[in-house]
Amino acid sequence: MLHYFENEARTARPSASTAWIENVSRRGVLGGMLSGAGLVLAMHTSPANALEPLKPYPTGADGMPHKTVADPNVFIAIDPDGTLTIVTHRAEMGTGIRTSLPMVIADEMGADWARVKLVQAPGDEPKYGNQDTDGSRSMRHFIQPMRQCGAAMRHMLEAAAATTWGVDAKLCRAGGHKVVLLDKAGKETGKSLGFGELALAAMKQPVPAQDKLLYKTPSEFTLIGKGTTPIVDLHDITTGKAQYGSDVRLPGMKYAVMARPAVLGGKVKKFDSAKALKIPGVESVHEIEGVFKNPRGFGILGGIAVVATSTYAAMRGRDALEIEWEDGPNASYESVAYDKEMTETASKPGKVIRNQGDPDAAFANAKQVFSADYHAQHLVPAALEPLVSVARIADGKLDVWAPIQSPYGARKDLAEALKMPIENVTVNVTLLGGGFGRKSKWDFMVEAALVSQKIGGAPVMLQWTREDDMRHCFYHTVSVERIEAAIDDKGKVTGWRHRTVAPSIISTFKEDDGYSFPIEYGMGFVNTPFEIPNVRCENGKAMAHTRIGWYRSVSTIPHTFAVQSAVTEIADQLGRDPKDFLLELIGSDRKLDPKALGFPEDFWNYGDPYEAFPIDTARLKHVIRLAAEKAGWGKKLPARQGLGIAAHCAWSSYVATVVHVSIDEDGTFRVPEVTTAIDCGLYVNPERIRSQLEGAAVMGMSNTVYSGITFKGGAVEQSNFTDFAIARMSNYPKKVNVHIVDAPNGTHSGGVGEPAVAPFSAALCNAVYAASKKRFRSMPTGDTVA
Amino acid sequence: MPTITVNGTAKEFNGDADMPLLWFLRDDLNLTGTKYGCGAGVCGACTVHIDGVAVRSCQTSAASAAGKAVTTIEGLSADGEHPVQKAWRQLSVPQCGYCQAGQIMQASALLSKNRAPTDEQIVEEMAGNLCRCGCYQRIHEAVRLAAGGV
Numbered sequence: 001m002l003h004y005f006e007n008e009a010r011t012a013r014p015s016a017s018t019a020w021i022e023n024v025s026r027r028g029v030l031g032g033m034l035s036g037a038g039l040v041l042a043m044h045t046s047p048a049n050a051l052e053p054l055k056p057y058p059t060g061a062d063g064m065p066h067k068t069v070a071d072p073n074v075f076i077a078i079d080p081d082g083t084l085t086i087v088t089h090r091a092e093m094g095t096g097i098r099t100s101l102p103m104v105i106a107d108e109m110g111a112d113w114a115r116v117k118l119v120q121a122p123g124d125e126p127k128y129g130n131q132d133t134d135g136s137r138s139m140r141h142f143i144q145p146m147r148q149c150g151a152a153m154r155h156m157l158e159a160a161a162a163t164t165w166g167v168d169a170k171l172c173r174a175g176g177h178k179v180v181l182l183d184k185a186g187k188e189t190g191k192s193l194g195f196g197e198l199a200l201a202a203m204k205q206p207v208p209a210q211d212k213l214l215y216k217t218p219s220e221f222t223l224i225g226k227g228t229t230p231i232v233d234l235h236d237i238t239t240g241k242a243q244y245g246s247d248v249r250l251p252g253m254k255y256a257v258m259a260r261p262a263v264l265g266g267k268v269k270k271f272d273s274a275k276a277l278k279i280p281g282v283e284s285v286h287e288i289e290g291v292f293k294n295p296r297g298f299g300i301l302g303g304i305a306v307v308a309t310s311t312y313a314a315m316r317g318r319d320a321l322e323i324e325w326e327d328g329p330n331a332s333y334e335s336v337a338y339d340k341e342m343t344e345t346a347s348k349p350g351k352v353i354r355n356q357g358d359p360d361a362a363f364a365n366a367k368q369v370f371s372a373d374y375h376a377q378h379l380v381p382a383a384l385e386p387l388v389s390v391a392r393i394a395d396g397k398l399d400v401w402a403p404i405q406s407p408y409g410a411r412k413d414l415a416e417a418l419k420m421p422i423e424n425v426t427v428n429v430t431l432l433g434g435g436f437g438r439k440s441k442w443d444f445m446v447e448a449a450l451v452s453q454k455i456g457g458a459p460v461m462l463q464w465t466r467e468d469d470m471r472h473c474f475y476h477t478v479s480v481e482r483i484e485a486a487i488d489d490k491g492k493v494t495g496w497r498h499r500t501v502a503p504s505i506i507s508t509f510k511e512d513d514g515y516s517f518p519i520e521y522g523m524g525f526v527n528t529p530f531e532i533p534n535v536r537c538e539n540g541k542a543m544a545h546t547r548i549g550w551y552r553s554v555s556t557i558p559h560t561f562a563v564q565s566a567v568t569e570i571a572d573q574l575g576r577d578p579k580d581f582l583l584e585l586i587g588s589d590r591k592l593d594p595k596a597l598g599f600p601e602d603f604w605n606y607g608d609p610y611e612a613f614p615i616d617t618a619r620l621k622h623v624i625r626l627a628a629e630k631a632g633w634g635k636k637l638p639a640r641q642g643l644g645i646a647a648h649c650a651w652s653s654y655v656a657t658v659v660h661v662s663i664d665e666d667g668t669f670r671v672p673e674v675t676t677a678i679d680c681g682l683y684v685n686p687e688r689i690r691s692q693l694e695g696a697a698v699m700g701m702s703n704t705v706y707s708g709i710t711f712k713g714g715a716v717e718q719s720n721f722t723d724f725a726i727a728r729m730s731n732y733p734k735k736v737n738v739h740i741v742d743a744p745n746g747t748h749s750g751g752v753g754e755p756a757v758a759p760f761s762a763a764l765c766n767a768v769y770a771a772s773k774k775r776f777r778s779m780p781t782g783d784t785v786a
Numbered sequence: 787m788p789t790i791t792v793n794g795t796a797k798e799f800n801g802d803a804d805m806p807l808l809w810f811l812r813d814d815l816n817l818t819g820t821k822y823g824c825g826a827g828v829c830g831a832c833t834v835h836i837d838g839v840a841v842r843s844c845q846t847s848a849a850s851a852a853g854k855a856v857t858t859i860e861g862l863s864a865d866g867e868h869p870v871q872k873a874w875r876q877l878s879v880p881q882c883g884y885c886q887a888g889q890i891m892q893a894s895a896l897l898s899k900n901r902a903p904t905d906e907q908i909v910e911e912m913a914g915n916l917c918r919c920g921c922y923q924r925i926h927e928a929v930r931l932a933a934g935g936v
Contacts, residue, residue: 094882094919230878237883238874239866240819240859244884247818255813280802311822312802312809384823384831384918385884433821433884434918466824691881691921698920721828721916730913732922 051214054147057748060607061141064132066125066408070145072153072207074127076105082177082196084111089121089128090138091405092233093383093435094695095753096688097138099231101146104684107223108150108216109157111195112177118232123407123427133405134440134550135607136651136751139684143749151213153202160201161193218682218745227687233431244433245388245403250459253390256451257314257463258288259321260303260472263714264546265292265328271304275320281313282306285321286454288447295510296547298413298441301472305451311463331714333545335478338711339375342480342501342542346373350499350538351515354526356598357534359486362495366486370570374483374562375778377708379476379551380469380724385433387464389448393457397424402445403432410442417446418453436699437550441474470724471716474549475709477502481562486534491574493585495534500525502558503544514541516555522604524559524648524758527594529615531587535598546711553757556650557703561779564646564762569775578766579628579645589618606651606751613652613748620649623656623677623741630739631658631675640664642770646762651751653680654741657697657759659733661767667786669768671701671733674760679741680750686740693756694736700760701733702726708780731783788852792817793861803849807841808832810848811858819859819887823916830915833888833895834858840895859887862894870894873932881919889915893929902933 061068069075077085086105092098098118106116121128129145154174161179162169171182179198181191195202216224223229236242261267273285290302306317363369389402398418404410407427415422432439448462464472479502486495506517516539526537551557564582571581591614594603605613624647628634633643640663647656660673674697683689706725710717718724727733765776774785789796792815799810806825811817811834820843823831827845834843835857862868870893880886889912896903896911903911908929917925 092882094880096881230875231880233883234875234878234880235866237880237886238871238890239862240817240887242883243818244821246812246822249816249818310801310805310809310813312805312813315825316802382918383882383884384821384829384916385882386822432882434882436918463822466826466829687878691878691924694923695881695920698922699918720826721824722826726916726918727920727922728913728916729909729922729926732920734923736923 050217050220052217053211053213054215056144056210057612058609059141059144059612060137060609061130063607064130064141066130068142068145069127069129070148070210072149072156073203075149076153078195078199078202080196080199082115082194083117084115084195085117085119087119087121087128089131090142091131091133091407091429091432091435093133093405093432093439095692096231096685097133098233099229100139100685100688101142103223103229104143104146105150107221108147109154110174110176113223113229115177120429122429123411125408131406131408132440134437136754137607139749140608140652140751143682143684147215148210148213151215152207155208155213156205157195157198157202159205160198163201164193164198165191224684225686227685229685231688243430244385245390245401245430246385246461246463248390248401248430248461250390250392253459253461254283254307254309254455255311255314255463256305256307256460257311257318257465258303258305258447259318259323260301260468261325261327262471263327264330267302267326267328268304269324269326271324272322275322276306276317279313279317279320281309282317283308284455285317286451288450295508297509298443300443300446305454307451307455307460314463315465327714330545333711333714335377335710335712338478339480342540343373345540345542346480346482346499346501348540350501350540352536353521353539353600354535354537354598359495359497359534359536362486362534363484363497365488366495367489368487370485370487370566370573372483372566372569372777374481374558374565376479376558376561377710377779378478379703379707380473380709381436381438381551382469382724382726383432383434383436383438386466386469387438387444388461389445390459390461391445391448391452392459393449393452396420397426398449399426399428400445400449401428401430402442403430403435403439404442404445405432405435405440406442410445413442414446414449418449436552438473440550467719470718470720474508474547476551476557477504477548477555479558481558483562483566485566485570487570487574493532493570496528496530496532497536497538498525498528498563499538499540500559501540501542502555503542503548505548505550507544507548512544514543515539518600518602518604520555521600522606523555524563524650525555526599526603527592527615528563529592529617529620529649530585532585545714552699553754556648556758557761560646560648560758561761564648564759565765565777568644568762568766568769572769579624579633582645582647583621583624586617586621589621591616608652615649619654619679620647623647623654623679626739626741627656627658627675627677630677630737631660633658640771642767644763644766644768644770646759646766648759650755650758652748653678653750653752653755655755655759657756657763659760659763659767661764661771663771663785667784669771669783669785670731671764672735674733674736675739676736676756677739677741678752678756679743680752681743681747682749683740689740689752690738692752693738696756697733697736697760698727700757700764703757704761704764704779705781705783788849790848790851791855793858799848799852801848803847805848806844807834807846807848807851807856808843811843817858817860821884821887823885829885830892831885831888833891833915835891835895838895838898840892859891862890868894869932869936870897870928872936873928876936877924877928877931879921879924879928881921885915885917889917889925893932896929897933903929
């Protein structure tokens, strides 16, 4: 029953040398090079508790605003009573990062987790480093700086103990929230000082440089990789004490809601607030000017705000507003027509983004050709917590509270919107009731600040209703993907053509030219890891008529849906096993050479430098084999049941998913089981990785089967969970089995939050086909093959 | 003045006759554990007990709760040790946690009327409570665990 906490025996990659052997060999090198110092080190560190220097590797953090900070004095404080305070600077939206990053510090320090207290950092990137909690990069970018903080503080504690005892620091070893004194033979003397006793002296120690630090080896970890640490907010969540955005309470706080234009770029022509002002509790009504520049950035939509003494009164007041809107040119946006337009575009050559070999010749000489279009609708993140923000202005200073993924970007824009110096703006980060990308955009916080300004700076909570959340979102893109394959007379794929057509996120940030940008191309479009000699990836033009934004898994959703559906379709066409065929397409074990494969010059590798995070086909093939084996791929299933598989490399991790589908007599299909394998390199909290992957299957099920946003007359047609359906207890994937690969020591940490969502779609559609011969190429599919 | 017993304490209600109980709890009593998710009775985040029965507080007027006993997540147990809360922690159910108060209130109401629900009954009872993070597998197991005694 309690398997979530069990530290199950994980699957080591067969080719991997074990962590222990690698450590020993590194120590050998160290000992040989530094005979004197190495000897002392060796004396008190047996292989079982060895420390080692770490060679830092570059990550995408270097390309992010304010990069990383690795100063222990910024993140760590120790009280004389031994309480260890760790600052957590990334936003908590359900991934467990608020627990996992501090765990890294505590483990490297040798601290007792039970004595750790967390403080959530406000938006302050110059101090803490980048705080954009998105892109599955919190652990990917911050495991090194957090280890460095922890290791430095451990050295500082040991140095403080050495000074106190008047001994060499090498005889002082931190662990279990204390520093113990060793004798010359490396045995414990029984003498020790607690972290609390050493706190003041340790904090005065100079911070050692990175290259002077020794780090724990995996065998030394007490928290990292164990999966035994529950999230820090668990008790508060189960007792209703956890504080989300809408739980902020300030003395004299007002409540507000806003009416916004249904069509992007719409404006208030005229409005009458007389009826609204008669509603008991309604205090005032204000027009809030929208941002109409191009590009819009996260500029607010504008509209009419109603301020009241309760949320309910504000909602009623808004219902009573009489507003005449001017829609503007986006009122022509119609989803049905737009899909036809995109399909037409996908049928013609587009802008070439990647070319390798001679695809035209491959298709001209093909024995047979496969061609299919895959469609996906817009999606809305629809976190259970609708957008909400509290703002207050006093003495020329603005304080804002919000469930925000990017508190520093918000702070900068708030300062600009209110024409205040940034140091007068404070952004406090509450827990996020889900984020999924929408809460990276801070328009809702600017609205709250502007409403507070309208009422003389009084504290106000601006609450978005569920309908607001669905109708005024930044939407996951809508798309048509065409996949074509040229197959020779031996059944080998000799040519591959992928055309993507989707309005781009970049339309939010620069003048829309209808084309995607490197970040979208890098998400499973140009970097499809197949050993096919002739490949062309083309992008067709699609202008945006609504705000396009990040959604958990972003462009890997349409790309991986198309590519991985096509693989099984081609396998079926050739009478091949889909898993074997997928492995064959991936081909030999190798690290992809972007140049030789014709990847674009500005190829985006999830922001990470390619040399440090290359696409490794051996790792991808391993997760495919692992998921297939654990799911019993090839086993005989009853009639109307089937397995489907899909895999990809994304966010510098490798994921494969096998979905098991069972079809009822009436044609309704269900998912009794999902098996997902992930290789995310060095991992910190396997228990939370499991929960992320369980959730990814559920979100995958919603994306594929139930959810879709459509536009009519430029306005979103859906409004609530009634018409934007998501998976629920009665129809979610019943059992998700997660397998985490124990990558060789030294494998860099990859992302976890996003990579597992996208493969689900193709795996499910492939399974439905296996069970019924019904092929879905359009999401949402609905839940029946009838 | 009508009174509503909230977590064992009598509270006066003199607001708008149509005001949903949700907003009375959150905005007037500052009992913020009960969450707003949809305002339409389709997500379950606002679930509370009225006289022991799970209801959607966004679809129940505060006025209609006059003379009745309302229990919110804050009042489910004095110390957070209700078997459902314990089971939730033991299986580390929550991700973002926003829907979990509603899930816990729904599950505890189920177990108070049916101490040994079947899997089908758990699904039926819990199907109205949405979780966007996708914690359903653990929610289901936690209800089973709580039913068995924690």
